[in-house]
Amino acid sequence: MEIDGLKRIYFIGIGGIGMSALARFFRERGAAVSGYDRTETALTRKLAEEGMLLHYEDSENMLDPEAELVVYTPAIPTDHKELNWYQNHQYPVYKRSDVLQWITERMFAVTIAGTHGKTTISAMIAHLLRETGYGCNAFLGGIAVNYQTNYWGNDRALAVIEADEYDRSFLKMHPDIALLTAMDADHLDIYGTKAALDDAFNQYTRNIKSHGTLWYKHGLPTGGFAEHVVKKSYSLQNDAASVYAQNIRIKDGGYLFDVQGDDWKIEQVQLNMGGMHNVENGVAALAVAMQLGIDADALRRAVAAFKGVKRRFEYIVKNERNVYIDDYAHHPEELASLIKSARSLFPDRKCVVAFQPHLYSRTRDLADEFAHSLDLADEVILLEIYPAREAPIEGVNAALIASKMGNPNHTILSKEGLVQYARNAKPALLLTAGAGNIDQLVKPIATALMEV
Numbered sequence: 516m517e518i519d520g521l522k523r524i525y526f527i528g529i530g531g532i533g534m535s536a537l538a539r540f541f542r543e544r545g546a547a548v549s550g551y552d553r554t555e556t557a558l559t560r561k562l563a564e565e566g567m568l569l570h571y572e573d574s575e576n577m578l579d580p581e582a583e584l585v586v587y588t589p590a591i592p593t594d595h596k597e598l599n600w601y602q603n604h605q606y607p608v609y610k611r612s613d614v615l616q617w618i619t620e621r622m623f624a625v626t627i628a629g630t631h632g633k634t635t636i637s638a639m640i641a642h643l644l645r646e647t648g649y650g651c652n653a654f655l656g657g658i659a660v661n662y663q664t665n666y667w668g669n670d671r672a673l674a675v676i677e678a679d680e681y682d683r684s685f686l687k688m689h690p691d692i693a694l695l696t697a698m699d700a701d702h703l704d705i706y707g708t709k710a711a712l713d714d715a716f717n718q719y720t721r722n723i724k725s726h727g728t729l730w731y732k733h734g735l736p737t738g739g740f741a742e743h744v745v746k747k748s749y750s751l752q753n754d755a756a757s758v759y760a761q762n763i764r765i766k767d768g769g770y771l772f773d774v775q776g777d778d779w780k781i782e783q784v785q786l787n788m789g790g791m792h793n794v795e796n797g798v799a800a801l802a803v804a805m806q807l808g809i810d811a812d813a814l815r816r817a818v819a820a821f822k823g824v825k826r827r828f829e830y831i832v833k834n835e836r837n838v839y840i841d842d843y844a845h846h847p848e849e850l851a852s853l854i855k856s857a858r859s860l861f862p863d864r865k866c867v868v869a870f871q872p873h874l875y876s877r878t879r880d881l882a883d884e885f886a887h888s889l890d891l892a893d894e895v896i897l898l899e900i901y902p903a904r905e906a907p908i909e910g911v912n913a914a915l916i917a918s919k920m921g922n923p924n925h926t927i928l929s930k931e932g933l934v935q936y937a938r939n940a941k942p943a944l945l946l947t948a949g950a951g952n953i954d955q956l957v958k959p960i961a962t963a964l965m966e967v
Contacts, residue, residue, distance in 0.1 A: 516584070516607060518617050519544075525579045526550030527598050528588035529569060530559040533679065536654045536666040537586060537614055542567060543668050549579050551597055558658075575600045582606060586614055589682040590904055612684030615654065618674050619688045622652065625803060628678035628685050628719050629696025629732070631849045632796055636694060637677040638824045639800035641667075644675065646817035647809050651675050657843070660822035660829070678719070681705065686718055692803060693723045693744075695731040696796075699848050701877070713739065720744065730802055732795075733759075747777075749802050751795040758802040760794055768833065768860055770794050774801050781811045785819045789840065790828040790856035828853065831957055837964045838864065838944050841957050845873040845950035847884035854891040857946055864944035869933050871898040871949030872916065875908040879915075886919035892946075895925040896933055901951025930956055938963035 524541045528534050529550030535558055542548045542565060549568035552559055563569050570577045578597045585601045585608040601608050619626065625640060627633045634657040641653035642661060650669035656677040658665050678685035678693075682705060698716050706712040717739030720729050725743060733748035733756035740746060750756035752763070754775070763772040769787040772794055773780060786797050797818060804814050823829060832839035838861055844853045850870065858866050868889060872878045878885070878900055889895045897913040913927045928936060930953075937945065937960045947953055947960065 516609070516613075516617060518584070518614065518621075521546050521583050523547045523579060523582050524549075524584045524586065525582035525601075526586050527595065528552060528591050529562065529567070530554070530556055531588050531590065531611075532558070532656050532658075532665055533611055533654070533677070534586065534588050535559075535562055537611060538562060538567060539565070539664070539666040540618075540652070540654070540668065543666075549582075551578070573597055584609070586611055589684065610684065612682075612687040615676055615684075616687035616689065618652075618654075619676065619690055622672045622674040624674045624676060624688065624690040625651075625692045625694070626676045626678040626685070626688050626690040627694045627696070628680060628716070629694075630680065630699045630701045631844075631846055631852075632696035632792065632799075633677050633679075633694075634843070635793060635796045635824050635827045636696060636799050637675055638827075639796060639818075639821060640803050641675040642821050643800055643804045643809065643814055643817045644673070644807070645669075646820055647804075647813040649804075649807065649809050655824075657827060658825040660825060661820070680712070680715060680719075683715055686715060686722065688719075689722050689724055690727065691724050692728045692730070692806065693720060694799060694803065695720065695729065695735065696799070697732060697848070698735055699846065701846055717741075728806065730757075730799060732799075747802070749795070749799045751791065751798065758798055758805075760798050763791075763794060765860060768830070774798055776802065776805060779805060779811065781805075781815055784815055787819065787821070788823040788828055789830070789860050790852065791859065792852045792856060793823075793828060826954060828856065831961050832964050836943070837941060839947075839961060839964055840945070841947045841954065843950055844948040845877070847881055847888040850885065850888040850948060851891060853946060853948060854888065857944060858891070861944050865893045865942065866944045866946070867894045867896065867940075867942040868892040868946045868948060869896040869898065869928075869953070870947075871951045871953040872900045872913060873950040874903055875900055875905045875911045879908055879911045882911075882915050883919055885916045886921075889916070889925070890920055890922045892922070893924065894942075895920065895922065896936065897925065897927045898930060898933065898949070898953060899927070901949065901953070903951065934959045934963055938966060 530552035644651040650671035655665040720741040733750035747757040750759040826843040
């Protein structure tokens with residue numbers, strides 16, 4: 516479909532992080548944008564402030580009958596009244612992934628996929644291109660703290676896009692440069708088996724345009740990767756990779772390190788965010804930026820200015836008495852990385868983790884792995900599962916994870932109980948993690964910690 520020149524666009528599920536980026540893209544290009552979402556959030560309020568017309572009731576009387584394009588998210592149920600009205604009246608109705616496909620076909624596209632790390636790397640690459648003046652159109656799966664948005668545009672016809680494996684939507688994209696971070700078991704409610712998930716990631720690499728480049732994390736199984744592209748690997752410190760970090764030092768809750776490429780080196784890179792995994796993410800982002808020919812000194816300055824992504828190892832409180840970090844971690848590998856990183860940065864503090872599991876199916880499939888990761892903390896607080904799109908599964912709840920933990924120092928609390936715990940215990944190092952609505956507790960918890 517030709518997307519240039521569209522005047523009226525309607526989004527069903529406009530408040531989603533990926534959908535809102537597309538809504539902002541079209542709004543910036545002069546289109547009248549409106550849409551539905553189930554609940555009002557801080558993000559939907561921002562969209563309204565930016566001139567979009569939003570409502571929160573599924574009603575045929577509130578949709579836009581003059582829409583030239585209707586975009587919906589796969590999270591929308593099939594019995595949605597507005598979606599069915601548009602489909603029954605033969606409107607051009609497309610998924611978000613279809614629109615991203617059109618964008619990758621029209622622009623030089625850099626896409627970032629993988630079961631974790633993709634939001635931070637996408638934001639890092641987009642930030643490096645923006646901060647150095649190179650320019651890009653950014654479609655992110657999180658809010659970049661530097662700019663308080665998940666989208667920005669530029670005259671340069673280059674797009675940086677987070678490629679989501681949920682619902683296989685990332686297989687619509689045709690990038691010039693593709694990056695693959697991880698292939699851990701996840702979304703098995705969609706894929707069924709780990710082998711099917713692996714097949715999808717392999718197909719992602721085969722969709723790269725001719726003469727394109729694949730950057731992948733060193734150690735991933737490459738047997739199914741595309742043959743027609745240049746393949747390069749990145750690593751935290753493995754010198755067998757095409758690019759890797761050296762001389763990593765902890766500094767002020769962040770890191771100082773060098774980055775070694777095949778025929779280049781950037782020394783004294785300062786990353787002002789926590790998490791050793793974010794050093795590796797920084798290596799990946801710098802590899803892409805260097806491939807685009809951006810000046811190394813300009814990139815060094817841009818990395819130092821990067822403030823991170825909302826809910827990705829985000830420092831909420833950081834003082835001599837309390838350190839409070841909030842993170843989107845919702846997979847066992849992400850949880851383990853979060854806990855290990857926090858403990859390495861603050862080794863003398865008791866580490867308390869409050870975790871809200873996301874999805875019944877993920878909890879069922881990975882309960883043992885979640886328990887193992889959470890055992891890395893000194894104390895664990897579990898909230899009940901955030902169901903998102905799923906109906907309950909008998910016997911699957913927070914207690915299932917708790918029953919498999921080796922660390923006896925754990926408890927299950929309500930949201931109110933967690934805030935009260937923070938107020939009473941005032942833990943020296945507190946981590947909140949999860950992809951559900953635990954983020955709604957961040958401000959109350961921070962307030963409780965700061966009370967004298």
